[in-house]
Amino acid sequence: MADTRELLLNAACQLFAEYGFSKVTTRMIAQKANVNLGSIHYYFGSKEELYFETFRIAIDADFPLTIEKLLAVDPNLLTTPEGKAYAIQRLTYDYYNRHYNFLEKWKRQLIFREMFSPSPVYPKLVDKVLKLESDKMMEFYFMLVPNASLTEAFVWAHYPDTQATYYLMAETLIVENISLDFMAELNRNVIKTTTRMMIMLLDLPVPEMLK
Amino acid sequence: MADTRELLLNAACQLFAEYGFSKVTTRMIAQKANVNLGSIHYYFGSKEELYFETFRIAIDADFPLTIEKLLAVDPNLLTTPEGKAYAIQRLTYDYYNRHYNFLEKWKRQLIFREMFSPSPVYPKLVDKVLKLESDKMMEFYFMLVPNASLTEAFVWAHYPDTQATYYLMAETLIVENISLDFMAELNRNVIKTTTRMMIMLLDLPVPEMLK
DNA sequence: GTCTATAAACCGATAGAC
C-alpha cells in the first residue's frame, strides 16, 4: 500500500503521546498500524527517527492568535481596562483551546512528555516552540504592565500552560476515578476560572460572562 | 556493609524520580549506590518491588497542615473574611512548601511520574495519597463557599498542585535555558501569586504581604 | 515494497563460588 508510511506515523503519534518513547515498542506500532515490522526501518530507519518525525507534525501547530492580530482589528484595544481584559480573555481561550483540543490532544501530550523526560529532540523543541510561545506571551503582558518584573510576566504568561498541562496529564486519572461528565464540566470550568484569574490579577474589570 | 539496602534504596529514589521506572535499569541503580548488582535481588527481590519500596518512603510525608489544626487554635477563624483569607494563605503555603521543597523534591517528582505514566502502584497511590489530599482540600473550600459546585471546589482545591507540578517538572528546562537565580525568584513569585489568586477568586481581602 | 527469519544488544533475574 502507498500510505504505509502514513499509517505508521499515525500510530506512532498516538502511542508515543500516550505511553512515552521507552514504553512503546516497534512491535506495538507495527501492530496498531496493521503493517509489517520491517516497514518501520524501511521508511524511517530507526525507532528514534520515527519518534523525531512525530514531533515534526506536533510542532507544526496552527498558528496561534496573537495580540498583533487583535490590534489589527482594533488599534485602540489596549487603551481601556475593558479592552485589556478582552485581549486577555481572547488570548487565554485561544491558547487553552488549541492546546487542550480533544481531537489534537496527542500533540501537547507528546510535547509535555518530552519536557518532563528530555530526549535528544528536546533542544530543538525548546528553540522552535516553547521559547517562541513563552516570549510572545510575556511580550503581551509587558504591554499591559510595562513595569512588571521578569518573573511576574513569566508566571502570568505560563498560567494557562500550567492548567492545560496538569489537566491534560491527569485526565485519565480523573475520568477513571470520577467520571467523564465531570471531566468535561471541569474542562469548561478550568478555562473560565483561569481567564478570570488572569484578569483579576492585573486589576482589570471581569467581563460579565466570566463571573 | 550493613547499609547496602539503604544505599540501594537511596539511589533508586533519586533515579526513579528523575528518569521514571522504565528508563532506569538495575545496573544504573547498583552503580550509583556503589554496590553489587546481585544485592538488589537479595534485598528487594525484584526491580519492581524496589520501585514499590520507594513509594513507601515518598508517601510517608509529614502530615500536612489541616483546617482543623487552624480551627483548634482559633475556632472563630472562618467567621471573618480576613480569617478566611488567612486560612487560605496558611494552607496554600504549607501545601506548596511541602511539595516543592528542594530537599525532598524527588518525592513529588516520583508521584507525578506515576500519575502521568501509571504502573501497578498507581491505584494504591490514588487511594492512600491523592484522593485524601484532594478530598481534604475540597472539604475546606466547601466550608468557605458552601454553595460551590463540585467542579468549582475541585479547581480551587487543585490550584496549588497545578503550579507545583508544572514548575517542578519544568525546573530543569527553566534552569538550563534561563538561570538558577531566575528559578529561585520564580519559585517565590509563584507561591505568592497562587495564594493571592486563591484569595481574590473567593472575593476575600488580600493581605498586605501578598500584594 | 512486503514479509520472515535472525542477528546483536540489552535487561532482569539467578545460580553458585567464596
Add this chain to the structure above:
DNA sequence: GTCTATCGGTTTATAGAC
C-alpha cells in the same frame, strides 16, 4: 552478604527471499 558469570527473555535492527 558479596561477587561473577550466565541464563532466558525481549527489543531494535538487519539480511535476504519473494
